[in-house]
Ligand code: ADP
């Protein structure tokens with residue numbers, strides 16, 4: 113399935129349920145450079161021998177200014193110019209780096225993605241946010257620019273680890289919580305294995321997440337209002353991720369539990385939903401327990417980009433499928449973190 117989405121500045125071609133070999137048509141070998149990581153190169157390097165390839169170390173620690181600098185030097189060495197295109201083949205890390213580098217190299221050249229993780233397919237590759245971390249500050253340097261195309265070849269997922277599958281499902285569950293109660297019910301009846309064994313169902317799931325995210329991004333590309341809801345579970349999640357060295361999706365799962373606690377505190381979110389939610393997380397092999405120091409988590413949250421004087425904008429739920437952005441005082445966040453510890457400490 114192929115369709116085009118027109119954003120205010122530029123458009124993105126979506127090739128869903130596609131085959132990697134189509135890359136040759138959309139990214140000519142003479143002006144495309146592939147950026148990937150060592151693991152993906154080990155599995156799939158044979159697929160892109162015709163291209164010039166830049167390989168980064170796998171993992172979040174590559175999302176740094178240093179990597180950008182090193183890659184820029186290689187682009188200069190390759191004589192990459194204004195009409196070249198950088199193609200990120202990889203997970204969220206590769207997509208973030210590729211997009212960021214492309215938007216600043218020579219004041220901006222084209223870029224595109226072939227996402228290879230579920231998380232990148234349903235979330236990281238879509239919406240045009242690109243960036244790197246500085247110290248503990250995630251995505252603190254970044255840009256918003258849409259890729260030229262995104263090519264989804266679901267067969268990449270065959271080599272994905274169990275941990276990465278569950279990490280991706282955290283973002284799928286996020287979409288269900290913020291805007292799709294029907295999806296929440298469907299997920300409650302299904303499982304990772306079920307999706308792995310049903311390519312058509314997996315493809316429908318990926319397509320529906322892509323469309324939900326694009327609907328939101330089209331309405332609010334610059335994240336002035338509704339796009340903020342995509343950060344559900346991420347404010348505390350990023351702090352857990354940084355402090356406890358968790359996979360992104362696993363940290364977001366725990367961050368979503370915290371958001372439900374806060375939603376109960378300030379929005380009368382029905383208390384009987386939280387056990388159903390944690391059961392759903394467990395069904396998708398996601399964690400529901402964590403030990404942490406409240407003050408350390410708070411400190412990281414206070415540095416969050418969503419800070420607004422003495423309040424932090426949190427995405428809360430009124431019900432499954434109904435999200436709102438709500439300012440929370442530091443005290444309220446501290447109380448929610450304490451309830452989390454009381455109820456979910458291992
Ligand atoms: P994410 O997409 O979860 O944000 P990363 O880009 O860090 O995160 O990818 C997660 C890990 O999975 C990395 O170690 C990466 O090398 C590896 N990886 C990515 N895609 C695949 C794949 N298709 N098969 C096997 N490993 C992969």
Ligand code: ZN
Nearest residue numbers: 235283360364
């Ligand atoms: Zn995320």
